[in-house]
Amino acid sequence: MQNLPINWLTEGLLDFEYKKYRLLAYLQAVRSEFGQQRLYPVFSDLIMHYRNLQQVREHKKLVYEAFPQQITRADFEKLELVYEKIVEDDETMAQIEEVIQYAAPLFQEAVYQGRELYDFIERHLEINPVGITPMYFNEGYLFLDAFPGKETQVYVYRITVFENTYEKYRGINTQLVRTVRRGLAQTHENLKVQLVKENQELPNPATFVVVAKVPCPLDSALLPIAKRSLVKYVTRLAA
Template sequence: MAEIRLNSLSSDWLTQSRIDAEYKQYVVLAYLQGVNQRFADNRLCPDLPDLQRHYEATLRFRAGKGTLMAAFPKRVAGIGGPPPQITYAPEHTDDPLLTEVDEIVDFALPRFQTTLTDGRQRWAELARTLTLEPVGLMPLHPEEGYLLVHYSTTADLSVYQYRLTLYDQAAPGGRLVHWQFRERLRRGLGTTFERLKLDLIRRYDLPNPAAFRLESRRVISEEETLLPIAQELLNQAVKA
């Protein structure tokens, strides 16, 4: 089971509770400290997609505030030149509260981006340690089947049933994948993956499933890292 995150960041963190730059900076740093610790342990989800959402939402806030300020009426502040040029000044001055929020946003955005970049790099590095290959013949509709997860250093396997569902641009690979854990087993020296697939067909309720084996050269968290990356790889394999 995934660890309960004690320092997650709520979607309305920027306006929640009191708006104080020093306090909010502490909130951001505490959140990112936890995220960085989990990234260092190669536990990427759900922190990586959550951080992406926080980063994008904060960017939208900054852009939205700029659009709002541009819409306020302006007064002529002076005429300069050459060439003659009229300068304008806004009639509306920033509320101290909005100035405080600006300071918080300016503090948070580059730190979100740095941690997000680190998480993406770790994702890419771990993806390169995985090998996804089909087992046996692929059916005409490979959107449902089994994923056989095994590691280079052990004979243990994890068996998951998968089903590709709706398209979602935010999902790794572009489509959501529903996972159902089936069992853990130990593969003997003479046991092929094709034989394991036939055994799964006999024991479960998928008469003509697709099957893929996913080999990992490193032992990493399945729920928090391996399966999210496998979702991306599986989407690519099914599209091909």
């Protein structure tokens, strides 16, 4: 799709019409992805751009935490130096602010559309434990059933906890184990029993199944949302 560079505000020609053209081309590509129910990675990229735009508008500076992990601290510092020079130039800054005023509501609208799509898919996911759930459920198996279809994607999952002074964060990593065709003899419960026999390192694994009730792409929507839904579900169990 049409990508928007992380430093699109400052790079290239500082001209309102040029920036407007790049922005509209990017947002059109974003809406095209949403129209096909593909949320990732475009939704994360969109949120990054919107957050950075807000920071620039409110504080006249870039914020490292708003940028994706792919950008290094050194790269960010170079970009920050470029931006500091622009801030000191009143005429150039006036052009940047004109672009920001135009772009902010468009980004906000696109983020809202992405959030609506995310919420719609999430509302149509059903998550349940498979078998008896042990006391420890930060590691185990995730069964993922797409719609329509008769296959189950089997993942090993691990939830990690990060803490700072103010908050506790949970992240999740998954690894695809296999794809299994469901049937009368191959239920989720039977599949869990097979996995326990094959993997002695997880003798009593927490196992959850997420079933999609609406069609959506596996890698660019269903799996990322299912992973976040599982984290929420496990967090409630731990409360």
